[in-house]
Amino acid sequence: MEFIDQIFNQVFNQVTGSQRLLVVILLAVGAHLVAIMARKLLLQFSLMLGKSRVPKLQTIIHLLSGVFIFSVYFYAFGLVLLEFGVSLTAYLATASVIGLAVGFGSQNIVQDVISGLTVILSDLIEIGDMVEIAGQTGIVRSVGMRFTVLQNSMGAVVYIPNRTLTSLISYPRGYIRCLVDVELTGDADVDAAIESVISTVTENLIEQFPSVMRAPFQLEGRRTTSTGKTFYRIKFRIWPGRGTLIETSYRQELLARIRRLPADFTDGMVSVSYEVDQTGVIRT
Numbered sequence: 001m002e003f004i005d006q007i008f009n010q011v012f013n014q015v016t017g018s019q020r021l022l023v024v025i026l027l028a029v030g031a032h033l034v035a036i037m038a039r040k041l042l043l044q045f046s047l048m049l050g051k052s053r054v055p056k057l058q059t060i061i062h063l064l065s066g067v068f069i070f071s072v073y074f075y076a077f078g079l080v081l082l083e084f085g086v087s088l089t090a091y092l093a094t095a096s097v098i099g100l101a102v103g104f105g106s107q108n109i110v111q112d113v114i115s116g117l118t119v120i121l122s123d124l125i126e127i128g129d130m131v132e133i134a135g136q137t138g139i140v141r142s143v144g145m146r147f148t149v150l151q152n153s154m155g156a157v158v159y160i161p162n163r164t165l166t167s168l169i170s171y172p173r174g175y176i177r178c179l180v181d182v183e184l185t186g187d188a189d190v191d192a193a194i195e196s197v198i199s200t201v202t203e204n205l206i207e208q209f210p211s212v213m214r215a216p217f218q219l220e221g222r223r224t225t226s227t228g229k230t231f232y233r234i235k236f237r238i239w240p241g242r243g244t245l246i247e248t249s250y251r252q253e254l255l256a257r258i259r260r261l262p263a264d265f266t267d268g269m270v271s272v273s274y275e276v277d278q279t280g281v282i283r284t
Contacts, residue, residue, distance in 0.1 A: 030076075115162035116145040130174040130240065134164040137240050139174070153211045153239040171240055175214035176274055178236040178243050182254065183229060183269035184222065190263045195232055197257045202234055205250050212242045247272050 118124075125131055129140045131150070136158050138150030148165065150158045182198060184191040202217055215237040224230050236246060251270050258265050 115165055116143065116148075119143055119148065119162065119165060124168060125170065128174075130171040132169040132171075132240060133160050134166070136160060153242060155211075169240075175237040176240050176243065178238050178246055179273045179275065180234040180236070180246065180251070180254075181223075181231045181271045181273070182234075182258075183231045185263050185265075186230065187263065190261055191230075191232075193261050194258055194263075197261075198232060198234060198254065201250065201253050201257060204253075205245075209245060212238050212245055214239055243272070243274060 125140050125143065125148075127140055127142065131138070131140055133148065133150065136150055136152065138152040138158055140148065141151050141157070142149045144162075146162060147159045148162060150160065152158055182194060184194060199219060202219070206213060206217060213236065217237075218235040220233040220235050222230055222232055238246070251272060254270055255265070255267060258270075
């Protein structure tokens with residue numbers, strides 16, 4: 001650094017007055033142009049890669065771009081100070097002390113950046129994944145240096161500081177399969193009436209609470225267990241953590257309507273269970 005200091009001192013000593021001012025101006029303008037060119041080149045390279053395919057690589061490129069641009073301006077300012085007799089060595093030493101003080105005062109920001117880099121480089125999550133982070137469930141829209149952005153079931157955008165990424169639950173297929181089984185009586189007429197009730201109540205649920213669903217429901221029809229019991233299955237694909245609506249309101253409405261039929265029907269004849277898909281293909 002002292003060597004560079006001496007070189008620029010020799011250059012500035014060869015010019016005087018307005019020429020020195022012109023050198024300072026050209027230096028600042030040149031640094032600014034270099035910074036703009038570097039940002040454009042890196043952004044262009046990022047766009048060539050395709051945002052949808054490599055969003056994490058884009059984030060790294062933006063980070064490197066920011067570091068480079070900051071370095072250009074930082075060094076250019078040091079050279080400007082050099083014209084006024086401030087040594088580059090002293091300038092860098094002072095900046096280091098100030099940077100250390102700022103670092104202690106902005107520990108949360110530093111934690112966000114470090115955690116963000118960890119998430120980006122470790123491939124923990126991808127854009128479009130369904131995850132639960134810090135009690136928030138949603139689809140990952142972006143992973144930045146300070147925030148991970150989710151979109152929840154209501155369409156709201158949630159910004160989660162990266163330092164709070166202490167626990168993460170990932171749902172491979174982006175939903176939870178909720179299975180509702182309704183035991184049938186064996187009477188053809190009663191069972192047909194039960195199936196009609198199931199269809200009506202299910203359609204009403206979807207109409208009233210569309211945000212709970214991640215995909216259309218399916219009436220899978222009759223099934224028989226190994227013990228000979230016959231039941232009717234309804235399959236939902238829902239947002240994680242939104243099954244309470246099916247366990248309570250939907251189930252209670254089914255029971256209330258079925259009990260109006262001429263049949264001996266108990267609470268245990270309607271059951272709700274969950275299943276998380278582990279494959280990479282949505283099962284229909």
